[in-house]
Structures are given as C-alpha cells and as structure tokens.
Amino acid sequence: MRTRPSLFATAVGKKYAMAISGLVLMGYVLLHMVGNLKIYFGAESLNKYAEWLREIGEPALPREWLLWGLRFVLLAAVFVHIYAAYSLTVMNRRARPVQYVSKRDYVAADFASRTMRWTGIIVVLFVVWHLLDLTWGTTNPDFVSGDVYHNVIASFERIPVAIAYVIANLALGVHLYHGAWSLFQSMGWYGTWRRTFSIAFAGVVVLGNVSFPLAVMFGVVN
C-alpha cells in the first residue's frame, strides 16, 4: 500500500477544516450578537453580562480561565480557516495558470461566492480593530475599563466608526450567505433547507449587529 496523504493535506480535507472552523466562528458570532442585545436592557445588564463572561467556570476554574479557553479555540479556528483558505487559493491559481482571454460570462457563481476572500479579509481586519477599540481601548480615547456600556456608546458616537462597523457587518453577512450554505455542501449534507438556513443565519447576525451602532447614532441607547 502506498502511503496516504494526511486528511488535511487533501483539498477535500481542507474544506472539512474550513467548514468546521467556519461553524465554530458562526457559533461565536451568533452568541456574541445575542449577548450584546443586553445593551437594550441598560448599562447594568450589559456590564453585568460582561463581568459574568470573566467569571464563568468559577469556582471550579480560576477567574477568566474558561474565557481564555474559548478565546484559544476561536483563535485556532481563525488560524485553520485562513490557512486553508490561503492554501486552497494557491492550489486554484495553479489549476488555471493561463487565464481566459475573452470575458467570462458567469451564470451561477454569485457576488457572495466570488468575494469570499475579500469579505473574509474585511471581517478579520475589522475584528482586529474591534479588539483595539472595545477590548483594549487603544483606539477609544474615552475608554473606561470594565464599563462596557459606556465604551460602546463612546465608540459609536463617532460617525465614521459607526459606518465602518455597519460596512464590516455587511461584509460578514455576505460571507455567511455563501459560507453557511457552502459548509453543508463541503460536509456532504444536501437539501433545499440549506439556502433558507444561510439567509436566516446571515440575516439574524447582521440585523442584530447593525442595530447597535444605529441605536447609538439615533439616540435609542445613550
């Protein structure tokens, strides 16, 4: 028997890795959005929730250990997802070294499926900035450690910040419109429910997330 490449060394295997890491990240963005809805219940509600995130696992685990565990899983998922995306993109470039000279006329590939790399990169750049702004406070001149409610409002009162936040979330929505459909295809589960699911998932996440800066801009929360 000749030796088999490891599953992750195959392109089909890398797609499983993308699907599973994508699913982990989808779970995260959904919970993140739902958690932040507490902003509508006032400062105390949101700040208490933020504090609770640091306490979960206690007293079995020391403070913030579980949170760091989850952060580690997320970081690993991001790494696997981007590495697989990168290496499959290289493979695809090699698969067509001579491009078509005449203009291609696509009939099925949509905007979302053709911009996955770009919407993904926008989301990651946004996440980096988001951490600087609301986790570490580096880019937020009015940052008060521990007062999440205050920090969110101080951040979104800057119009360009609010607009960037909305754009990044639209990019996330476009990524998920294709991704939350595609992951089932990659894993080998098919049916017409897939499109319904991806529209609903992307829609819920984007509507929830985009509501926060809008609520601040229009003074619904202050």
Next chain:
Amino acid sequence: MNVHLKVWRQAGPDEPGDFETYDIADVTEEMSFLELLDVLNEQLVAEGREPVAFDSDCREGICGSCGVMIDGQAHGPQRGTATCQLHMRLYNDGDTIVVEPFRSAGFPLVKDLVVNRSAFDRIIEAGGFITVPTGSAPDANLTLVPKEDSDRAMDAAQCIGCGACVAACPNGAGQLFTAAKLAHLNLLPQGQPERQRRTIGMVEEMENYFGSCTNHRECSAACPKEISIDFIAMLNRDFRKARR
C-alpha cells in the same frame, strides 16, 4: 445570416496564441455550431490557409469531445447542451461570437481549440470501474436495486466526460466529473465492495490535476447533462467516510 467568428489560434502548446476574426456568410439557422466551424474551415482551406483544429466525434451530444468556450461560457449559452447540439438559430445576423479553448492546467492545449483531456482518464483509472469477475452474465434482477437509487445512478451516469465543468469553474476544479463518475458506481450494489478504495483513489488523483471546489455551482450550469452538485456533496461525504 452573416456572423463574425473570433477564434483562438495557436499553432502548438508552446507557441504564442491570439484571436483571429473571420467573417462567415450565408449561415443558416439549422446549422450546428460545429457545422459553422466546418464552413469556416472549408473557407480557410480554399484560401490555402491552416484550418482551425477542434475536436468532435459523435455530433449528437454523447461523446463529450466537442467542448469549447463560446462567449465566455463552456458549450455556449444554452443550458444542457453540448457544443455540437448548439444551433445557429440562437444567433442573429451580424453577431460576433468568441470561441476560446478550455483553460485548465489539467487540460494542456494541443492546438487551436483542442485540449488534452486525458487527466480524466487518469481519474477513471484510479477507481472508476468495478472489478468484475469474467464469466456468463448474471441473471437479470438477481440483485435488486431500489428505484430511487437506480434513477440517481443513471442521472450521474449521464456524464459524457466533456470537461465543461472544469472549464466553467472559476477554480478549475474537477469535482463534478469525479463526483458523477463516483456516484454512478457508489450508488449501486455492484459498486459497494470497492467503494472506499474507489473514492479515495479518484479524489486523490483528481487533486493532482485540478483545483478545489468552493461551491460556485458554475459546473452544473455549464454541464451539457445538467449533473447536479448534490453528487459533489456525495463525494465529500463518501471521502470523509472512506478516510475515517
């Protein structure tokens, strides 16, 4: 009607290539696209010029040899139709039609519109068969097959190996062909004993030549047999199970 054909001309694999435009007069609606190329070639030969090299055999949509890119779509604009079955009634007087060869690392160009699709043969050799014992034919209905399974296997078995899926795919992926060739055996009882070996062998061979699927669905839209991408999901599932 009169049409202008803008055709890719390239003398050999390592020669430079470019489009050349030819005017063709008195084209009739009943002509197939290949007959249009025949008329062009008669014209070129009469002028003492090199005819356009293109592949064709059955001219009835079953052999899979005639695929070219027509106006940026594999096998042209009509769904579920091979180039040989495309008719000039689809076009209007004065149209300019652009014809380019399939482009893929797995399909090296031979000349003009002809590419070498033997990478598909390598994939079949890697498991696209059942190792049948020789002897007399078994009795009919000895092995019962559920109707749905045989229908789906037949849908997959329609693949004519034309390569339009690879040509149409923005990633140059060979998934639809490989998935169809896997499914028509993996769905039937006769295909079961070698199912795992076949799936692993064919997928790994496919990856030696072609790109990786990102589920654009262009393949299925270009396929003259309208093979469904559900078979690609089946490939993904079978590979996962076989590699477990």
